[in-house]
Amino acid sequence: MRKITLLKQAGERFFQAGIEDAASEARLLLCWASNCTRIELMQRDDIPDDVVEKFQQAIQRRSAREPVAFITGEKGFWTLDLHVSPETLIPRGDSETLLEALLHHRPDRQKVQSILDLGTGTGCLLLAALKEYPQAWGLGVDVAPGAAALARRNARRNGLSERAAFIAGDWAAAIRGRFDVVLSNPPYIEHAEMVRLMPDVAEYEPHRALDGGNDGLTAYRILCRSLPHLLSEQGCAVLELGIGQAQAVTALAESAGLKVLECRKDLGGVERALVLAFS
Template identity: 90%
Template sequence: MRKITLLKQARERLFQAGIEDAAFEANLLLCWACGCTRMELLQRDIIPDGSVEKFQMAIQRRSAREPVAFIIGEQGFWTLDLHVSPETLIPRGDSETLLEALLHHRPDRQAVRSVLDLGTGTGCLLLAALTEYPQAWGLGVDVAPGAAALARRNARRNGLSERTAFVAGDWATAIRGQFDVVLSNPPYIEHADMAHLMPDVVEYEPHRALDGGDDGLVAYRILCRSLPHLLSETGCAVLELGVGQEKAVTALAEAAGLKVLECRKDLGGVGRALVLAFS
């Protein structure tokens, strides 16, 4: 089938399904179906039948608002390529703000020796941090066994298996010990707002990783109570925040005896990464 016809049909179907960047996503999925780069795709006119069938199935799934990352099975984050699955949230660029904040406040790449990631999901935050701190080892914790298994797989993919461990367990009870760095992207969507999320999110990504309770702060209360016991004396924590949560989470942290070093904004101007340490 001719590429130009195939892409035109796909763009129209995606646009009708409410996909804003239909042209870009159609090209991305065709590259995936053909197993080629965008440059290689430009040089092709005819798409073989096997790739056409794979592409059309992908377009059908995307038209049902399944995220592209779940269709192709992977997502880039920081300098990593990561496997993804419906067991976890898809890593997002906003979360890279946590790593930028961490590197600013802990610039000595040799000094950080231990990193804890609470609610590790794909392992994206932990694995990215370990690529920046070569002397560190890391522990990732997630309540879902499937998420811990996926993070373990991502550690293998990125050559970090020997410096990581992943366990399934509850944040409040699973961990003992102190760490130089604690990272977390907890569930922070207010329960009443869950129904208003994009269908790509609410219909496909795990609600346990999104729903932060009635006020969106349930996980932060647990984190702020736990951090004084988990941080080393000179350690720092970096927590991801939702829109408008800086003041409330700051109050929880200060009540637990922690000091806010910074609330770093993401590219959209949202206060996204709250950096905490001992007063």
């Protein structure tokens, strides 16, 4: 079948389904179905029948608003290639702001020895940090055993399994010890706002990783109470924030005896990464 015909049909279906960047997503999925790069796809005119069938199945799934990452089973983040599944949130570019903030406040790549990631999901934050700090080992914790298992797969995929461990647990309840760095992207969407999420998120990504309680701050209360017992003397924590949450989370942190080193904005101008340390 002709490539141009396939892409046109897919783009039209995606547009009708309310998907932004319909043409771009059609090309991305055809590359995935063809197991080729965009440049290689540009050089092709006809698409084999087996690839057409795989592509049409992907079109059907995406038209139902299933995220592209769940269709392909993977997602890029920072310098990593990660497996993804409905057990976890799909890693997002906004979360890379936490790594930018961490590298700014801990620029010596040899001094960080231990990293804790609470609510690890795919393991994206912990594994990306371990890539940057070659002397460090890390522990990722997630309430879902399936998420912890997926994070272990990602550690193996990125050559970090000897320096990363993942366990299922309730935040820091089972953790004893102190860490040079604590990272977390907790659930922070207000419960009443969950019904307003895009169907790509609301119908496919795990609500436990999104729903932050009535005011969106439930997880931050737990984290801020825990951080003084988790951070080493010169340690720092970097927490991801939802839109408009910087002031409220700052107040929670300061009431727990922590000080704010920075609140870093993401590329969209949202205050996204709160950096904390001992007062």
